[in-house]
Amino acid sequence: MSFLPAVQREIGSRQPQDPIRVTLEYLLQHAVGRSKAVPLQTIVSYLHSRGFGLTETGFQQTILAESRAGDYFIGSGPRGYFLIDVRSDAEAMRDFYENRIRAEEQNLANLRRQAAAVGWNI
Numbered sequence: 001m002s003f004l005p006a007v008q009r010e011i012g013s014r015q016p017q018d019p020i021r022v023t024l025e026y027l028l029q030h031a032v033g034r035s036k037a038v039p040l041q042t043i044v045s046y047l048h049s050r051g052f053g054l055t056e057t058g059f060q061q062t063i064l065a066e067s068r069a070g071d072y073f074i075g076s077g078p079r080g081y082f083l084i085d086v087r088s089d090a091e092a093m094r095d096f097y098e099n100r101i102r103a104e105e106q107n108l109a110n111l112r113r114q115a116a117a118v119g120w121n122i
Helices: 004-012 019-030 040-049 056-069 087-117
Strands: 074-077 080-083
Touching (some): 019 080, 040 056
16 A cells, blocks of 8 residues: 555645645656655745745645645655655654654753753743
């Protein structure tokens, strides 16, 4: 099983000039699996060529964020963004999130230590 059928369903549910549809169609052609990840700037440049004035931050806050809350999922890694196709793609994203969560838990523990040092119990 793959995440790609959910991507196809999402494409089919959107109008032809919807930026999410255009992005997903691009990723289906160029970035299926983490080994074929496409850099963010390349995706944003493509979207600009199609008339969408998104910045890199805009892409992350809209198209990427929506994918993370939807039935499909745009993966990310050191080489760029990709559609999750096989289990190892999903495992790589899981590992990324687990490491990120661990780092944030360390930040939270440090905040609590600093707050306790000034007499705050948070």
